[in-house]
Amino acid sequence: MPVQNPLARLLTGLGVGSRPLEPIVPRRTLDDVILPPATRRAVDLALVQVTSRDLIFRQWGLAERHPTGLALAFNFAGPPGTGKTICAEAIAHTLGRRLLVVRYAELESMWMGETPKQVVAAFRTAREEQAVLFFDEADAVASRRSTLLDQAAAREANTVVSVLLQELEAFDGVVIFATNLATNLDPAFERRVRTHVRFEQPGPVEREAIWRVQVHPRFTPLAADVDFGALAARHAVSGGDIRNAVLKAALAAAAEPGPDDRKRIHQRHLEAGMAEVIAAKAVMRQSLFDDEAGHGRGAADRSLSTSGWLAAAALRGSLAPLALAGLSLLVATAALVVALLC
Ligand SMILES: Nc1ncnc2c1ncn2[C@@H]1O[C@H](COP(=O)(O)OP(=O)(O)O)[C@@H](O)[C@H]1O
Ligand SMILES: [Mg+2]
Structure with a gap:
């Protein structure tokens, strides 16, 4: 159940x-x-845009002549765990700036009714801190939401999109959006975000390199049997999955008996870690599916019972006067009969 306000969040301890x-x-x-390679090239191009924009508009003074529409907005689109968030962090690092992360879904549920104000505040803070502004998991904010059933929520969503576009127009920094759905962006938003970088699932070569960067080159004690190439070839998973598998493997290795300095992460730990991650994903998919199916059923039930209730109400509405009329006819006939007989 979504938690709608800060108090409820506090009470349930969520969001901590x-x-x-x-x-x-x-x-x-x-x-x-x-x-x-293609994604890397797109990211490099994005960086060139940022650095040359700095040269043209700051050092060459063109910002004074052209004060609006200077924001550089990027959209990182791709499946979960493909590195969108760490790439935003790395870009901020390269630029020597802080990264101001806006977790849009959190912001929206925490500040129901105040989301547009919070979006404005995010831009203000980014301006003050000269930070790279990063809207993580921004699907909701960037997508067309006129389909929302709840009128108030639909209005707020539309306001958020227009506030966001206004703020983008007035902002002169770097804004990165991360979305899981490449399609279905609000058209106005699509126009404003000129550079889309597509994050793909890693191939075997990238997966092997990702396995490697997940461990510390000096401090992580790897056993001699560890073979990242084999793991990369066997499991076609995302970088996020590899990260989780490595952490599980490290935990399992650390939990084994014996002195710490003899502990090693073995291939079997990594394989077991990956098996756990894959199993957990299967469970997630299953429960998501069940949930969807459940919701589907629930909605159908609701609409069925709603229509049943409506029909009953309609019947009640039309039958009651009819019954009343019938009853009075009966009484009138009885009265007539009594009158005639007497
Ligand atoms: N392309 C990648 N290169 C290196 N590590 C990655 C990559 N993709 C994912 N990871 C690992 O998975 C974790 C989660 O990735 P993240 O950037 O949050 O993915 P996304 O934002 O696309 O969902 C990262 O912290 C990192 O450890
Ligand atoms: Mg992310």
Whole structure:
């Protein structure tokens, strides 16, 4: 059940540790992000746009002549766990700026009715801190939402899109949106975001490199039997899955008996970690499916019972006067008979 307000969140303890607006000092660099060649080229081009924009508009003074429409807006589109978030962090790192992360879904549920104000605040903070503004998981904000059934929510969503476009127009920094759905962006938004970078699932070569960057080159104790090439070839998964598998493997290795300095992460730990991640994903998919099916059924039930109720009401509405009329006719006939007989 979505938690709708800050108090409820506080009471349920949800949202602890993930704030809707969070400035981050970037640590990861572009070397930590392993991308297929086409994606890497697109990211490099995006960076060239940022650095040459700085040269043209700041050093060459063109910003004074052309004060609006200077924001550089990028959309990183791709499936979960393909490195959109760490790439945004690495870009901020390259530019020597902080990354201001806006977790849009959190922001929206935490500040129901105040979302547009919060969006304005995010741009203001980014301006003050000269930070790279990053709308993580921005599908909701960027997509067409006139389909929303709830009128108030639909109005707010439309307001958010127009506020966002206004803010983008007035902003002169770098804004990155991360979306999981490449399609279905609001057309006005689509026009404003000129550079779309597509994040693809990694191929075997990238996967092997991702396995490698997930461990520390010096401190992580890997056993001699570890074969990242084999893991990469066997499991066609995302970078996020590889990360989770490595963490599970490390936990399992650390939990084994014996002195710490003898502990090693073995291939079997990594394989088991990956098996767990894959199993967990299957469970997630299953429950998502069940949930959807359940919702489907629920909605059908609701609409069925609604129509049943409506029909009953309609019947009640039309039958009641009829019954009343019938009854009075009966009484009148009885009265007539009595009158005639007497
Ligand atoms: N392309 C990649 N290169 C290196 N690590 C990756 C890559 N993709 C994902 N990861 C790992 O998975 C984690 C989650 O990735 P993230 O950037 O949050 O994905 P997304 O934002 O696309 O859902 C990262 O912290 C990183 O450890
Ligand atoms: Mg992410």
